[in-house]
Amino acid sequence: MERRGRRPSDPEALWKEKDMSRGEAVDAMVLILRTSGCSWAKKRGCTMCGYNAASSADVTPDHLRAQLEKAMARYDGEPFVKVYTSGSFLDDREVPPDVRDDIYSAFSGCERLLFESRPEYATRDALSQAPKNATLALGLESSDPIVMRDCIAKGFTPADARRAGVDAKDLGLSVRSYVLLKPPYISEANAIEDAVATGIYADGFSDEISINPVNVQKFTEVERLWRAGEFRPPWIWSLIEVMSRLHGNVSARVMSSPSGGGSARGVHNGGCCDAKALAAVEKYSFSGDADDLKVDCGCRGKWESYLRAEAMLGTPADVDRCVVDGMAIRTR
Amino acid sequence: MFEVTHRSHRGRSCLLTLPGGTLSTPASLGAEGPFSVSVGEGGRSLRLGDSVMRLDGKVSKTKSSGPFAPEIVGNVALIRMPIAPGSEKPKDVEAVVVTNAAELRLDPRAAVEAVVSAREYAGHGAALIAPGLADPSNAAIYACMGIDAFDDSVAAAMAEMGVLALPTGQVFSDDATIEGNVSEMRREIGLIRTYIEAGRLRELAEIRAASNPFNVALLRLFDSLAADYQEKAAPAAGGPFRCNTTQSLMGPDPAGYRRRFVEKYRKPAHKRILLLLPCSARKPYHRSKSHRAYSSAVHTAGHDTLVHEVILTSPLGVVPRELDVFFPASAYDIPVTGEWKCQEREFIRSMLAHLLAQGYDAVVSHLGDDAGLVSDLAPMVETAKAGQVSRESLDALDGALREAAEGMPKVGYPEDRLETTRSMLAFQFDAAVADALLDGAEIRGKYPYWKVFRGKEQVCMASEERGMFSMTLAGAGTLARMGVKTVTVGDFDIKGSVFAVGVLDADPSIRVGEEVAVVSSSGSVVATGVAAMSGREMVDLARGVAVRIRHRA
Numbered sequence: 044m045e046r047r048g049r050r051p052s053d054p055e056a057l058w059k060e061k062d063m064s065r066g067e068a069v070d071a072m073v074l075i076l077r078t079s080g081c082s083w084a085k086k087r088g089c090t091m092c093g094y095n096a097a098s099s100a101d102v103t104p105d106h107l108r109a110q111l112e113k114a115m116a117r118y119d120g121e122p123f124v125k126v127y128t129s130g131s132f133l134d135d136r137e138v139p140p141d142v143r144d145d146i147y148s149a150f151s152g153c154e155r156l157l158f159e160s161r162p163e164y165a166t167r168d169a170l171s172q173a174p175k176n177a178t179l180a181l182g183l184e185s186s187d188p189i190v191m192r193d194c195i196a197k198g199f200t201p202a203d204a205r206r207a208g209v210d211a212k213d214l215g216l217s218v219r220s221y222v223l224l225k226p227p228y229i230s231e232a233n234a235i236e237d238a239v240a241t242g243i244y245a246d247g248f249s250d251e252i253s254i255n256p257v258n259v260q261k262f263t264e265v266e267r268l269w270r271a272g273e274f275r276p277p278w279i280w281s282l283i284e285v286m287s288r289l290h291g292n293v294s295a296r297v298m299s300s301p302s303g304g305g306s307a308r309g310v311h312n313g314g315c316c317d318a319k320a321l322a323a324v325e326k327y328s329f330s331g332d333a334d335d336l337k338v339d340c341g342c343r344g345k346w347e348s349y350l351r352a353e354a355m356l357g358t359p360a361d362v363d364r365c366v367v368d369g370m371a372i373r374t375r
Numbered sequence: 376m377f378e379v380t381h382r383s384h385r386g387r388s389c390l391l392t393l394p395g396g397t398l399s400t401p402a403s404l405g406a407e408g409p410f411s412v413s414v415g416e417g418g419r420s421l422r423l424g425d426s427v428m429r430l431d432g433k434v435s436k437t438k439s440s441g442p443f444a445p446e447i448v449g450n451v452a453l454i455r456m457p458i459a460p461g462s463e464k465p466k467d468v469e470a471v472v473v474t475n476a477a478e479l480r481l482d483p484r485a486a487v488e489a490v491v492s493a494r495e496y497a498g499h500g501a502a503l504i505a506p507g508l509a510d511p512s513n514a515a516i517y518a519c520m521g522i523d524a525f526d527d528s529v530a531a532a533m534a535e536m537g538v539l540a541l542p543t544g545q546v547f548s549d550d551a552t553i554e555g556n557v558s559e560m561r562r563e564i565g566l567i568r569t570y571i572e573a574g575r576l577r578e579l580a581e582i583r584a585a586s587n588p589f590n591v592a593l594l595r596l597f598d599s600l601a602a603d604y605q606e607k608a609a610p611a612a613g614g615p616f617r618c619n620t621t622q623s624l625m626g627p628d629p630a631g632y633r634r635r636f637v638e639k640y641r642k643p644a645h646k647r648i649l650l651l652l653p654c655s656a657r658k659p660y661h662r663s664k665s666h667r668a669y670s671s672a673v674h675t676a677g678h679d680t681l682v683h684e685v686i687l688t689s690p691l692g693v694v695p696r697e698l699d700v701f702f703p704a705s706a707y708d709i710p711v712t713g714e715w716k717c718q719e720r721e722f723i724r725s726m727l728a729h730l731l732a733q734g735y736d737a738v739v740s741h742l743g744d745d746a747g748l749v750s751d752l753a754p755m756v757e758t759a760k761a762g763q764v765s766r767e768s769l770d771a772l773d774g775a776l777r778e779a780a781e782g783m784p785k786v787g788y789p790e791d792r793l794e795t796t797r798s799m800l801a802f803q804f805d806a807a808v809a810d811a812l813l814d815g816a817e818i819r820g821k822y823p824y825w826k827v828f829r830g831k832e833q834v835c836m837a838s839e840e841r842g843m844f845s846m847t848l849a850g851a852g853t854l855a856r857m858g859v860k861t862v863t864v865g866d867f868d869i870k871g872s873v874f875a876v877g878v879l880d881a882d883p884s885i886r887v888g889e890e891v892a893v894v895s896s897s898g899s900v901v902a903t904g905v906a907a908m909s910g911r912e913m914v915d916l917a918r919g920v921a922v923r924i925r926h927r928a
Contacts, residue, residue: 228440233433267439271438271481349535351535352535357418357419357430357477357528358437363536365481366538367538368538368545371587372545372547
């Protein structure tokens with residue numbers, strides 16, 4: 044990953060990774076454009092999202108073209124290109140239509156071009172302008188309207204996301220739906236159930252379901268809660284549980300590529316098996332083979348205890364912090 | 376139906392009777408039985424007798440996203456902390472349940488504020504139940520703060536985490552089991568009940584506070600943030616109690632004494648020679664061997680009425696001789712080693728400075744080795760150079776007092792007793808009540824059994840047993856006229872005691888153990904006696920003895 048100074052003519056970030064296209068693992072380029080920012084972040088913002096830090100009010104259409112030019116200089120013909128904006132690629136205020144067209148034509152030759160948008164901008168009209176190699180990435184998050192409103196403050200309903208997904212499919216595009224694992228204010232156990240239900244809901248209009256475990260981003264409501272001990276990022280066991288339960292029950296590809304995995308701010312287990320468990324998640328994301336999700340570690344019992352303990356205490360807070368005195372007596 | 380059976384400051388034992396059963400507190404609710412918390416698919420269910428209610432939804436906002444409005448389910452209020460300001464409990468609610476109590480374990484300051492506000496919301500007439508709040512190491516502290524019932528969940532969760540839940544703190548152990556931890560919790564609840572019934576729950580809280588830093592902070596912040604809240608439930612009389620930890624210096628009885636001393640006590644005006652004395656282990660001090668020895672050196676001639684004996688002590692700071700039968704001067708016990716903590720030094724010095732500012736012509740110290748504690752506050756003669764009770768020191772004391780009194784006009788015993796009584800009554804009530812009770816009065820009897828007479832009519836009498844002045848009907852008439860410490864009851868004949876159900880109104884400043892006047896709704900005094908509950912409880916509660924009657928009209 045590459046991060047430059049905060050100049051409006053530089054992309055926020057650009058890196059290369061692997062992703063799936065036409066059933067094969069292929070090289071992918073990820074381009075994060077710096078834009079004037081997410082329209083919802085300016086109004087209220089989601090509880091877990093700190094990406095507006097990547098935006099800048101100074102960005103003009105010319106700056107966006109300059110960013111594209113810099114990206115093209117580093118483009119090595121990867122078959123999969125993903126363009127994110129920390130907001131909505133289809134919002135004309137973020138990415139004016141002519142710049143969007145430039146991007147569409149710059150990557151017209153690749154197998155897949157993925158961009159993300161809130162549903163209110165993914166209109167039939169906007170979607171019909173997109174090339175047929177396009178994938179609409181949707182932050183569906185949860186199929187429960189109450190979770191969407193009270194836990195995430197998403198600013199749209201699951202039905203709004205579904206409408207955009209159905210339209211995209213109808214117009215011949217692909218859809219990748221992001222499912223949030225463990226927004227604030229719900230317990231780990233409820234978060235697992237919610238993510239599984241959301242995955243099944245997404246299956247009706249999605250080619251890919253990407254499970255997105257909440258990580259603690261700077262200057263967010265989630266960060267405030269996490270500092271107060273009222274939020275613990277999900278366990279990797281929970282992520283594996285969700286993926287296992289969706290496996291075989293949805294026709295879409297189930298995948299996850301967590302940010303900050305294994306750290307205190309990201310999806311994590313007890314530290315003993317985090318790397319191993321994350322590797323399993325990644326492997327499954329490409330193979331779709333349920334055997335790849337099988338991980339053995341003694342700390343699975345700790346996760347099960349955690350789930351029982353939070354149920355006993357009736358709180359979505361970090362139960363370890365509510366219960367255990369870290370300096371309690373321990374024989375050496 | 377709700378009744379308080381025992382009190383220990385904010386801690387108490389209660390009986391909550393609902394259709395389907397009676398809960399006796401303190402208690403830790405288990406997973407089964409008529410009062411229980413069970414965990415099922417959709418979260419916890421609370422059973423209170425015949426009614427069962429869900430405590431958790433799928434979405435649960437946490438404490439830092441409050442405040443939250445209470446939810447009323449029949450005669451139960453479910454509250455999340457922090458509670459919305461201005462929330463008022465419906466009158467018929469007899470149980471208040473804190474549904475997000477586990478989160479309070481994250482922050483002792485939030486815990487103190489939450490418990491106090493939950494109790495203020497619940498009032499005295501409802502049980503306050505906090506599942507998920509306490510473990511065996513802090514149940515006593517939370518009980519002391521005013522929580523009536525807990526559940527086994529934290530102890531059980533500790534077992535899940537591989538931790539033994541002990542009253543002395545946590546121990547990581549392969550032997551931790553839910554059953555073991557729950558039985559520790561139950562055992563601790565039994566101990567809490569015993570301490571409540573002894574009126575000494577505070578001491579158990581002080582012992583438990585040392586178990587971990589959270590619990591230290593919890594008790595410390597409770598004392599600093601909730602002093603008024605504690606003061607309202609502090610008794611005006613009571614038996615012996617111990618001050619063994621640093622935090623016990625800040626407990627409600629010592630801190631309340633020090634505050635009342637500064638606010639209400641005024642020295643007898645005629646006492647011009649201040650004599651500083653050390654405390655004694657035996658209480659009241661005047662019964663101790665050492666104080667009887669000092670007394671023999673003070674009361675050698677008529678100048679003794681000019682001498683104001685003041686005892687320097689921890690944790691009360693300074694105690695004038697005439698208050699030595701008052702609670703808590705008569706009741707505290709503290710280990711004495713000759714070492715003074717900085718807090719003790721600080722409050723002794725500031726209280727003595729407060730007293731010195733009321734004006735003395737001479738200061739004599741019989742403090743010996745401890746004289747250095749205060750010797751810079753005023754010029755003073757030291758008389759205990761060879762130990763306080765040696766013949767040499769007592770002779771020096773006698774000589775110093777005689778010397779100091781030289782040239783001072785004599786004050787007779789009647790005036791001495793009257794003015795000393797005025798100081799005592801001002802401390803017990805306030806200066807205005809003291810003046811009213813003593814208007815045209817004289818003092819008879821032998822200390823500490825001083826009787827206040829107005830002509831042939833006795834107004835009140837001090838006693839060592841009560842540790843204050845007890846009112847006659849005439850004295851109660853004065854209180855009633857002034858509208859202090861007055862309990863208004865319905866128009867019925869008083870037989871044994873006044874019950875809370877019969878109380879129409881009560882002075883909210885009434886503390887347990889205080890002298891009160893009982894008046895009818897027309898305002899005439901019908902009885903006098905001792906408050907068995909606080910003035911607020913008399914109004915809030917529907918059951919229990921409010922006033923134990925001494926005299927009836």
